[in-house]
Amino acid sequence: MVLAGVKKLAKVSVRGVVQGVGFRPFVYRLAHEHNLMGWVRNTSGNVEIEVEGDKETLENFLSDLKAKTPPMARIEKIETTFHSPKGYVKFQIWESLSQEGKYQLVSPDIATCEDCQKEILSPTDRRFHYPFTNCTNCGPRFTIIEDIPYDRPKTTMHKFQMCPDCQQEYEDPLDRRFHAQPNACPKCGPRLEIVDGDSNPIKSDDAIKTASELLKAGKILALRGLGGFQLVCDATNEEAINLLRSRKRRPSKPLAIMMVTLKEIEKHCLVSAEERKLLQSLECPIVLLKWKRSSSNISPAVAPNLRYLGVMLPYTPLHHLLLKETGLPLVMTSGNLSEEPIAKDNDEALVRLGGIADYFLRHNRDIFARYDDSVYMVEGIPQAIRRARGYAPYPIFLPFRAKQILACGAELKNTFCLTKDAHAFLSQHIGDMENEETLEHFENTIELYKKLFRIEPEIMAYDMHPEYLATKYALQVGPEQDLSLIPVQHHHAHIVSCLVENGVEEPVIGVAFDGTGYGTDGTIWGGEFLVADWRSFQRVGHLEYVPLPGGAAAIKKPYRMTLSYLYTLLGEDFALEGLPISKLDSTELEVIKQQLKRGINSLPTSSAGRLFDAVSALLGVREEIDYEAQAAIELEMLTPNEVDKPKLKAYPFSIAKHQGMRVVRLTELFSAIVQDMKNQTSIPIISLKFHNTVAQIIARMCKLIDEDTGLTKVALSGGVFQNRLLLKLVTSALQKEGFSVITHHLVPCNDGGISLGQAVVAHFASI
Ligand SMILES: [Zn+2]
Ligand SMILES: [Zn+2]
Ligand SMILES: [Zn+2]
Known part of the structure; x- marks a missing residue:
């Protein structure tokens, strides 16, 4: 004692x-x-x-x-x-001690703190209106770090010599800027400038004021933010938005908006307490909020046909100052063309964004790591849709010590995951791996993480899809670096990522609903029921197969899926008359019919995403898409605002069992929807009934699997669960049956979360 x-x-x-x-x-x-x-x-x-x-x-x-x-x-x-x-x-x-092979967690970039906000708005402060103000409680971190230990010479701030005032703050243990590596002031730090598309400086005493005037005049600006350039325009100016859309080649995918204060956000959107917390958090993500369309002057062109707006608060001093100066909500979207990675360097931006932006509001604090804005939604709990700024590279903690593994992720919304000790370093959102630029960003970011966290992978995990760039990378680089290669089935990875972030080790019923995932039988899976744990899985059920006519063409043109379902399930003589689809070009309809009949370029698919597409086009909601899942999203958006649960109806369906595999038969569903259309039932009601049917399908399948296995825990994963209405209906239907339901919160349910599951499966496959 x-x-x-x-x-x-x-x-x-x-x-x-x-x-x-x-x-x-x-x-x-x-x-x-x-x-x-x-x-x-x-x-x-x-x-x-x-x-x-x-x-x-x-x-x-x-x-x-x-x-x-x-x-x-x-x-x-x-x-x-x-x-x-x-x-x-x-x-x-004491002086820092550097030790060979040891590593540190690296802080994500964090939104400007209140103290710094006050300073930039206080006319007597030496940092008044200084857009690069930061302190130990806020500012850039991950995006400027080139190596560890985290000291100024190893960041992109190394080229700025601190003035005596800054140096004094930096050395005073009682100062808020003690050892704040990006510490700077107007005397010694980075500077802002505004240039036109040919890099000619625009004469101005106040670049922010000039930028603001240009925005008010309807111009498009490229702004060099924290992790890359953003494209900015007035969110109330339809013409400017349409111009941005056509130049960026992004016809209708929703654009994010930045608003000056929470009060301003509440003028345009409904904000729950949980959403408010998230908006004002240190991470400061984009939050998908219910849009009060009727009382908001935000242009409908920002998010055509949608009921949610992606909104965030300013998170750097530059954003704060610009938003205050303009007094407008601003479109603030990634500075890239279509699906390329976000541009980060000044010269790169001039080349890549030259055709989009009229002017560049830029500075000379270099960005080392590209870093998009994170996106969250709150459905019961906050759920990541895109995990990047404010979150990565903070790890997901594993309930075990992992081998050093590189999991390469999937194709769309790619992230990779590197594991070491109990850490799973899930990368920031890399993007759609469909071009050389994104592949290069992927490779560079892997090298950065390996260096920062001192990881030398011995194993590489990859998706089974032979055409994914990430898979090709693994199959090429793995053998070159003498790593063992472990393929992981797409939907198994989905479910395991959900399990591991929830710390659930025992086997569960995994419901993996998404657009595309390569199956072990070489078909395209996507409406899957698995019995799965970290180690293995068994496919115990799925939506019935229909042909995917034309592969990628069937994804871009959902009406192809409608035809696939109608002709496959209701017979090749099915008459389209009276349905919106009959108005499409008759020659093309005939070609698709023949393609289906002969099975040309028509892999079988059990995809739930394609089922939603098919119903959307059948109802005439969306026949062709220009962004991922657009048809399904618009189908969800037109359902009635309030769901009257007791009156909620569902369409019929049946479940067949063949050699231990349960298959959901959808013939009755399609024939009932067609009947409803003939009866002139309103489209929103059909859509709602369809959503409820999918929820009933999931609940009934889980009940049957429970009878076989005794499992009472259900994990939901896959991009389809970004559909809030479906998520709500499925969760309540499962809970009513006595199931406990596990969903994602830290990592996205879409393919952005896959690499975490891959890494965990690979770890257990290798021990
Ligand atoms: Zn601060
Ligand atoms: Zn200074
Ligand atoms: Zn998927």
Whole structure:
């Protein structure tokens, strides 16, 4: 027993995001408050502390250490041992210790803190209107780090020499900018400039004011943000938006909007308490909010046919100043052409965005890592749709110690995942792996993560789809680097990513509903029922197969799927008269009919995404798409706002069992929808009934699987569950049957979450 008053030495090791976030000054202040002697230092792997004092004071210190951490710090683990005192007479911050092979978690970039916001708006402050203001509680981190340990020479700030005032802040442990590596001011830091498309500077005393005038005049600006350029225009100006759309080759995919304050957001959108929290969080993502279309002056061209708006608050001083100056909600979308990666360098932007932007609002603080805005929705709980700024490269914590694995992810919305210890470093959103630029971004980012986290993978996991660029990369680079290669089935990876982020180890019923995933039988899966855990899976059911006429063409033109279902299920003599689809070009309809009949370029598919497409085009909602899942999204959007649950009806369907496999038969469903259309039932009601039918299908299938297996936990994954109405209906139908339902929150349910599942499956396949 230790007597009060007897001095002890506590050696403390803190792991997590504890460097570059004001942790040492926090410890310094805390030690002074508690009158404790000793030191604190950064090492390559942790923060080390030695403090001396009586046991009770030490314990108070330790509890404050956990409870009062600075906003950007995230503690993973604190270990403390007690020893005999060494007789320290003061408390100091020691020099950093670098250790071979050790690594640190790296902080994501964080939105401007309140203190910095006040400074840039205060006319007497030396940082008044300075767009690169930051401190240890906010600002760029991941996007400027070239290597660890995180010190200014290893960031893109190395070219700026601090002025005496900044240097003083940097060296003062009691200052908010103590060791703030991107610390800068108007005297010594990065500068803003505005240039035209030929890189000619626009003469101006105040680049933000000039930019604001140009925006108000309907011009399109490329703004160099935190992780790359953004394309900006007035969100209330339909003409400007349409111009942006045509130049960017993005006809109707929704555009994100930035608004100056929460109050402004609430004028245009309904915001729940949970959504408010997310909007104002340090991560500051885009949140999909219910749009009050009738009372909002945001142009409908921002999100045609949709009921949600993607909205975010300003997250850098530059954004704050620009939004204040214009007094307008601004479209703020990734600076790229179509699906290429976001442009980050000034010269690169001139070339790649020259055809889109009229002017460039840019600066000379270089961006090392490309970093898109994150997107979240709140459906019960916050759920990631796109995980990037503010989140990556903070890891997902694994409930086991993993081998060093590189999981290459899927094709669309690609992310990769590198594992080491109990960390799964899921990359930021890389993009659709459909062009050389994105592949290059993928390869560079893999190298960056390997370097930052000192990872040398021994295993590579990849999707089974032979045409995915990420798969081709694995099959080429794996053997070159002498890595073992482990293929992971797409839907197994979906379900495991959901399980692992929820810490669920036991087998569950996995419902994986998405657009496309390569099956073990060489067909295109996507409406799958699995019995799965981290190690293995068994496919126990699926939606029935229909042909995918023309492969990619069937995805771009949902009416091809409508024909596939109608002719396959209702017979090749089925008459289209009276249906919207009959108005399409009759020659093409005939060609598709023949293609289906002869099975030319028509792989069988059980895809749920294609089922939604088919119904959407059957109802005449959307016959051709120009962004992923557009037909399904618009089908969801036209359902009635309020769902009257007791009156909710469903269409008939049946479930057949063949050699242990349950197959959902959809003939009755299609014939009933056609009947409803003939009876002039309203399209929103048909859409609602269809959504409810899919929920009933899932609930009934799970019930049958439960009877076979006794499993009562259901994991939902796959991009189809971004459909909020469906997610709600499925969850409540399953809960009514007594199932417990697991969904995603940390990683996207779409293919952006796949790499996490791949890594976990590969780990267990290799032990
Ligand atoms: Zn700050
Ligand atoms: Zn300065
Ligand atoms: Zn998928």
